[in-house]
Amino acid sequence: MKLTIGHLCPDLMNLYGDRGNIICLVRRCQWRGIDVDVQEVSLSSNLELRTSNLLFMGGGQDRQQKIVAEDFKKGRGEEIREFIEKGGVGLFICGAYQLMGKFYRPAEGPDLEGLGVFDIETYHFGKEKPRCIGNVVVDWQGKTLVGFENHGGRTYLGERVKPLGTVVRGHGNNSEDGTEGAVYKNAFGTYLHGALLPKNPHFADYLIELALKNKYGPGVKLDTLDDTLEWQAHNAVLRKLGLK
Numbered sequence: 001m002k003l004t005i006g007h008l009c010p011d012l013m014n015l016y017g018d019r020g021n022i023i024c025l026v027r028r029c030q031w032r033g034i035d036v037d038v039q040e041v042s043l044s045s046n047l048e049l050r051t052s053n054l055l056f057m058g059g060g061q062d063r064q065q066k067i068v069a070e071d072f073k074k075g076r077g078e079e080i081r082e083f084i085e086k087g088g089v090g091l092f093i094c095g096a097y098q099l100m101g102k103f104y105r106p107a108e109g110p111d112l113e114g115l116g117v118f119d120i121e122t123y124h125f126g127k128e129k130p131r132c133i134g135n136v137v138v139d140w141q142g143k144t145l146v147g148f149e150n151h152g153g154r155t156y157l158g159e160r161v162k163p164l165g166t167v168v169r170g171h172g173n174n175s176e177d178g179t180e181g182a183v184y185k186n187a188f189g190t191y192l193h194g195a196l197l198p199k200n201p202h203f204a205d206y207l208i209e210l211a212l213k214n215k216y217g218p219g220v221k222l223d224t225l226d227d228t229l230e231w232q233a234h235n236a237v238l239r240k241l242g243l244k
């Protein structure tokens with residue numbers, strides 16, 4: 001089997017170790033003898049996304065998001081929308097997550113138009129509301145996800161989207177309604193940096209298996225890996241927050 005990962009805007013959108021998610025996906029495939037190819041899709045690239053099985057984009061400061069949002073209007077945005085509408089698997093972290101929504105309203109300057117893949121709206125209230133910073137624990141399908149967040153924007157979910165999970169510790173989408181992230185078809189948005197996947201091997205495998213099932217059919221089943229170190233790192237965060 002072979003997995004092709006499309007890494008969107010790696011040079012612009014990469015905060016708090018987000019690139020670690022790519023390394024994690026690659027290793028977890030290689031450890032299982034699954035071929036894996038990472039296509040770096042920067043702004044100038046004319047690579048076609050339909051050759052990818054899994055799309056990833058990391059977080060970014062408002063300045064980088066502005067550049068990416070402008071570029072998405074030139075065609076790349078439509079390609080990403082089509083990929084997701086067809087059931088393609090995608091993971092979008094923080095600033096990328098915000099740009100997958102309807103719009104991101106920065107503290108200053110005009111709205112950044114999003115792709116509208118997620119029925120969400122994000123507002124940065126400037127000095128009115130503090131940044132959402134710190135360790136995060138999320139309940140995802142009855143299991144925990146651990147990570148780190150640092151965002152000024154606060155995201156509100158509409159009707160046509162589900163949250164990724166509920167906040168156990170931290171701020172999540174908006175520090176008000178207890179939701180974190182968003183899910184639409186096989187697209188996942190989250191505020192969790194860290195990087196997210198190395199400390200959450202169950203979620204990494206969920207994404208890999210979903211993408212391989214899309215390509216090879218429902219019979220795909222991933223071999224179990226020895227995740228002792230990964231769970232030690234995961235549980236260390238839970239202990240630090242008094243949750244274990």
Ligand code: GLN
Nearest residue numbers: 059060094095151152153
């Ligand atoms: N610039 C956005 C915000 O502040 C996203 C930041 C990020 O990706 N960590 O909310």
